[in-house]
């Protein structure tokens with residue numbers, strides 16, 4: 494659950510995922526992660542992805558974009574790979 498006052502990126506980092514990020518303004522795309530499933534909607538607030546990419550809902554910039562409902566993402570975090 495991401496509160497309105499924090500970003501998805503903050504919550505992932507606080508949970509220990511060590512997400513890559515740079516601009517934190519939705520411009521660079523460094524933070525982009527794969528979307529696995531959407532039950533609801535993604536409110537894409539970045540300017541990195543094209544309109545078509547935003548409609549496809551296959552990636553999200555968690556530094557600025559929001560989920561309405563439940564969005565499942567793949568952080569590429571693989572504990573067994575460490």
Ligand code: FES
Pocket residue numbers: 513514515516517518519520521522523524525539541554555556557
């Ligand atoms: S950190 Fe640059 S788009 Fe998210």
